[in-house]
Amino acid sequence: MAPPPLDELAALLPAQVAVAYPPRKPSDTQSLLAIEADALGAMRPERRHEFAHGRTCARAALAALGLADTPIPVGTTREPVWPDGIVGSITHCGPHAAAVAAHSRVTAGLGIDLESSEPLETGQVALICQPAERDWLRRHADQPELAKLLFSAKESLYKCLWPSVRQFIDFSAIGIRIDTDTGAFAVETWDPALPGALLRRIAGRYLLRDGWILSAACIR
Ligand SMILES: CC(C)(COP(=O)(O)OP(=O)(O)OC[C@H]1O[C@@H](n2cnc3c(N)ncnc32)[C@H](O)[C@@H]1OP(=O)(O)O)[C@@H](O)C(=O)NCCC(=O)NCCS
Structure with missing residues (x-):
């Protein structure tokens, strides 16, 4: 099966939206920030990789907005908790994942x-x-x-x-x-x-x- 067309994701959203879809790596779980890693305990191994890959994508999108190394904790209903003034979204499907983020002055919400x-x-x-x-x-x-x-x-x-x-x-x-x-x-x-x-x-x-x-x- 061909890889998903993630290189076309940016074209689906306004130009000011940061888009990231780095490939999954075994080291994704090690690069979680402390508050994110707290969520791993209840997860099975495959889900840990999926979650960590999504967070790697999200952090890359935030870095593109000038917010490197910013944690994205898990909210009470599983939603990602973006930093103040930022909206974003994460998706994964098997080994593929992507995230988008933008300043909330650009849009009040993003979903992918x-x-x-x-x-x-x-x-x-x-x-x-x-x-x-x-x-x-x-x-x-x-x-x-x-x-x-x-x-x-x-x-x-x-x-x-x-x-x-x-x-x-x-x-x-x-x-x-x-x-x-x-x-x-x-x-x-x-x-x-x-x-x-x-x-x-x-x-x-x-x-x-x-x-x-x-x-x-x-x-x-
Ligand atoms: C939340 C939901 C949309 C996630 O979709 P999914 O197909 O399971 O999985 P995806 O990989 O595309 O997305 C998962 C990511 O969505 C994000 N997410 C979870 N809950 C969320 C919420 N309430 N709001 C925004 N994002 C959310 C998370 O980042 C999650 O990944 P993570 O747990 O690794 O951080 C889905 O599980 C769900 O509950 N749907 C029911 C409600 C619905 O869609 N109604 C339609 C109304 S029009």
Whole structure:
């Protein structure tokens, strides 16, 4: 399988967003800062490598913003805790990982997600999609990867919204519209309990390439 198109991640986000995707190294776990290493205790070996690789990417993104050697602790609901004045996001998929970060004057939230484009199981489609999204998928039945794209876009959205919303959002609470001509997505419908003004400001972009889905969302 070809490597994921992480070299195109920067093109999915505003130019001021720092992007990093250094390859995974066995030494990633040793380079965790003390407060990050505290989280390792409860993790199995593969998860330790995944977590440490994500933190290596995140630190590289922060270094590009002039914040070298800044720890990114784990929050109470597993979210990365970025330094004051910074927003960012981490994703991993097997041995691949990437992180993005930006000053919060650039954007109020960033979310990225990397997935293989293997189709979702049928039962999962019902869980993650609203009726209009299921209709859209039926009209594009020749592209089974689009359901996985909806899933990935919603995970990016969730990460992007987290600093503003700080609550769990069910997949069925937000409906998105994907424009396959431009590679963009936007929020179309939402549960009235969610902040509509913020959701309208989400700008999403994605890539479907070589068996991979890469999605990114930011708040304009
Ligand atoms: C949090 C979640 C989005 C992570 O996605 P994932 O496919 O499991 O994994 P990814 O590798 O892409 O991302 C994992 C990283 O997301 C980050 N993350 C975890 N919780 C987060 C949160 N609440 N907000 C922002 N980022 C979060 C972490 O950095 C994590 O990596 P780490 O634990 O090594 O630090 C997912 O597990 C989840 O809970 N989804 C349910 C909610 C949802 O997506 N709703 C959609 C509403 S439209």
